[in-house]
Amino acid sequence: MSLSQDDLIRLAKLSLLNFSEAELNALQPRLNQLTNVIAELASIDTQGAQPLIHPFDGTAPLRTDAVTEPDYRDQVLPLSANTADSHYVVPQVIEE
Amino acid sequence: MHQLTLTQLQQGLANGDFTATDIAEHYLSRIEAHDPQLNSFITITADQALAQAKAADKARAKGEAGPLNGLPIAHKDMFCTQGVKTTSASRMLDNFVPPYNATVVERLQQAGMVMLGKTNMDEFAMGSSNTTSFYGAVKNPWQPDCVPGGSSGGSAAAVAARLTPAATGSDTGGSIRQPAALTGITGLKPTYGRISRWGMIALASSMDQAGPMATTAEDCALLLNALAGHDNKDSTSATQAAEDYTQGLQQPISGLRIGVPEEFFPETLSSGVANPVRAALSLLEEQGAVLVPISLPCLAWVVPTYTALVAAEACSNLSRFDGVRFGHQCDNPKDIEDLFTRSRSEGFGANVKERILLGNSMLSVENYQRYYVKAQQVRRLISQALTEALQEVDLIAGPTTPDVAFGFDDKQDPVSMNLSDTFTIGANLAGLPAISFPVGFEQGLPVGAQLIGGAFKEAQLLQVVHQYQQATQWHQETPKLGAAQ
Numbered sequence: 001m002s003l004s005q006d007d008l009i010r011l012a013k014l015s016l017l018n019f020s021e022a023e024l025n026a027l028q029p030r031l032n033q034l035t036n037v038i039a040e041l042a043s044i045d046t047q048g049a050q051p052l053i054h055p056f057d058g059t060a061p062l063r064t065d066a067v068t069e070p071d072y073r074d075q076v077l078p079l080s081a082n083t084a085d086s087h088y089v090v091p092q093v094i095e096e
Numbered sequence: 097m098h099q100l101t102l103t104q105l106q107q108g109l110a111n112g113d114f115t116a117t118d119i120a121e122h123y124l125s126r127i128e129a130h131d132p133q134l135n136s137f138i139t140i141t142a143d144q145a146l147a148q149a150k151a152a153d154k155a156r157a158k159g160e161a162g163p164l165n166g167l168p169i170a171h172k173d174m175f176c177t178q179g180v181k182t183t184s185a186s187r188m189l190d191n192f193v194p195p196y197n198a199t200v201v202e203r204l205q206q207a208g209m210v211m212l213g214k215t216n217m218d219e220f221a222m223g224s225s226n227t228t229s230f231y232g233a234v235k236n237p238w239q240p241d242c243v244p245g246g247s248s249g250g251s252a253a254a255v256a257a258r259l260t261p262a263a264t265g266s267d268t269g270g271s272i273r274q275p276a277a278l279t280g281i282t283g284l285k286p287t288y289g290r291i292s293r294w295g296m297i298a299l300a301s302s303m304d305q306a307g308p309m310a311t312t313a314e315d316c317a318l319l320l321n322a323l324a325g326h327d328n329k330d331s332t333s334a335t336q337a338a339e340d341y342t343q344g345l346q347q348p349i350s351g352l353r354i355g356v357p358e359e360f361f362p363e364t365l366s367s368g369v370a371n372p373v374r375a376a377l378s379l380l381e382e383q384g385a386v387l388v389p390i391s392l393p394c395l396a397w398v399v400p401t402y403t404a405l406v407a408a409e410a411c412s413n414l415s416r417f418d419g420v421r422f423g424h425q426c427d428n429p430k431d432i433e434d435l436f437t438r439s440r441s442e443g444f445g446a447n448v449k450e451r452i453l454l455g456n457s458m459l460s461v462e463n464y465q466r467y468y469v470k471a472q473q474v475r476r477l478i479s480q481a482l483t484e485a486l487q488e489v490d491l492i493a494g495p496t497t498p499d500v501a502f503g504f505d506d507k508q509d510p511v512s513m514n515l516s517d518t519f520t521i522g523a524n525l526a527g528l529p530a531i532s533f534p535v536g537f538e539q540g541l542p543v544g545a546q547l548i549g550g551a552f553k554e555a556q557l558l559q560v561v562h563q564y565q566q567a568t569q570w571h572q573e574t575p576k577l578g579a580a581q
Contacts, residue, residue, distance in 0.1 A: 001463070001466075001467070003457060007457070008453065011453045011456050011457055011460075012453065014456050014460075015411065015440075015449075015452045015453055015456050016418075016433070016436045016437045016440050017437065017440055017441050017444070017449050017452060017453070018437055018438065018441040019441075019449070023446075027449075027450060027453070030450060030509065030510055031450065031453060031454055031457075033509055033510060033511045034403055034407075034454055034510055034511065035454070035457070036511075037399060037400050037403050037511055038400050038403050038404045038458070038467055038471070039400075039467075040397075040400040041397070041400050041401065041404065041467060041470045041471055041474055042466070042467075042470070044397055044470075044474050044477070046470060046473035046474060046476075046477065049473040049474070049476045049477050050473070050476055051469050051472030051473050051475075051476065052472050052473070052475040052476035052479055052525075053302065053472060054302050054332070055288040055289075055302065055303075055479065055525075055526060055527020056288065056289065056334075056527055056551070060331055061331055061335075063328070072195065075195035076195060076421075079192065079193070079195070079421065079422035080420065080421050080422060080425075081191075081419070081425035082425065088420050088421060090420055090432055090435060091429050091430065091431050091432050091434070091435055092431075093431075093432050
């Protein structure tokens with residue numbers, strides 16, 4: 001597995017990250033060092049092994065579908081850099 | 097006073113030798129004198145600490161003091177603290193003041209502990225050197241030109257320098273144990289789910305686990321008593337009852353079977369690390385333990401498995417940072433995508449961005465089955481091998497790290513950095529508890545040994561290390577700091 005410059009440009013877009021060409025040039029060998037390590041997995045016999053997603057398999061706990069917390073809006077909204085009334089403000093999304 | 101352990105400070109408070117306020121003032125003055133050289137704290141909460149100490153003294157006067165009342169603690173800056181900036185050492189969260197406490201913080205606060213401040217770390221807990229923090233690198237108090245390890249490097253350096261008697265840390269691939277080893281302190285990564293992750297800024301959610309860092313196993317046990325236990329707010333929190341982890345510390349370790357995997361002592365391991373660890377194992381043998389040679393070939397797979405999984409989980413967790421609801425927001429975004437992209441690009445450091453790209457690569461349609469699911473299958477095999485080994489022996493032992501603390505200019509490439517966690521990752525993949533404790537020095541730098549136990553066997557790990565520390569003085573060694581205090 002090897003990541004090309006085009007791969008990195010696509011991944012950067014998917015990741016919502018900007019990189020300069022120089023940054024991508026510096027990143028490419030570092031990422032490919034890591035992908036080379038990951039590629040070692042291919043040689044391991046995993047026939048019959050179920051993926052382990054979580055250290056302890058078990059069912060997710062369920063609780064009653066009831067409100068347990070008060071309204072924290074007044075504490076939470078000020079964490080945003082841009083709010084109006086009780087809303088977050090973002091650039092216009094829908095074209096006029 | 098700062099040479100006393102948490103347990104000794106507890107005794108001094110009970111005897112009336114000093115007050116919680118005396119202790120807080122002493123440690124705050126040490127932080128003021130020495131932390132400018134170490135950079136182990138991001139935020140120092142002096143006013144809050146003195147207020148909490150005063151409240152603890154009042155509680156004691158009324159006869160309401162619990163075991164941790166009035167004792168100082170520093171929190172890794174990824175545990176949310178109500179009203180106190182919590183950054184995860186990232187520019188992204190430089191302006192983030194949580195409206196709530198993490199369960200870890202809340203439990204210790206309810207127990208009457210006094211928070212001295214928030215400790216430095218690798219950005220978003222990604223790293224083994226504490227060099228990726230937005231707030232600058234942390235220096236190893238034993239040799240300032242060396243790293244303290246990471247990602248809980250600030251907590252480790254602060255405890256080693258006796259700027260606090262104890263701290264909290266988190267461990268995803270070794271982030272409590274590796275810095276504990278590199279700074280000569282004791283650090284426990286409990287079983288996955290033993291301590292609530294609620295309010296802990298996530299790196300890789302299936303491996304992250306909080307834990308105590310202190311000078312002794314006895315102090316770690318004292319802290320674990322308050323930290324462990326089910327939390328409804330964390331759906332992965334274990335429901336097994338917590339226990340009194342201090343109760344069995346004095347028990348002898350006769351007959352305990354300690355497995356020693358040959359893979360933990362490769363030919364490439366330096367004698368400066370291998371010899372002190374083997375000497376520690378010999379001492380445990382003299383104390384009655386039985387050393388059992390074992391083999392765990394699966395340990396060769398832990399680094400590629402961890403590299404794939406941690407990147408995938410981290411990039412998912414970090415997708416919540418969009419510049420809208422909290423955290424860094426770019427100026428004058430021209431559209432919504434520009435808002436997301438520039439906020440993230442300005443807010444995250446280079447190392448974090450690298451991991452996000454790698455993670456998204458793992459989760460891409462081309463690699464998902466081939467590497468991501470494959471890594472989860474290998475994780476199953478590693479977990480099974482460790483669990484099966486722990487049915488034959490009580491504990492698994494070896495060095496915590498392949499080397500002592502390295503220089504700031506060493507290990508620049510990401511693979512070398514991951515290899516420094518090669519002995520610690522297995523416990524995270526399998527969710528098992530593990531502890532690092534000091535067993536000697538190599539060229540003036542501490543060497544740590546690691547014990548891995550069965551699930552929820554924290555008490556046994558703490559007991560063995562406590563017995564070792566009753567017979568040795570390595571945990572009492574302290575670095576000479578620059579400015580006198």
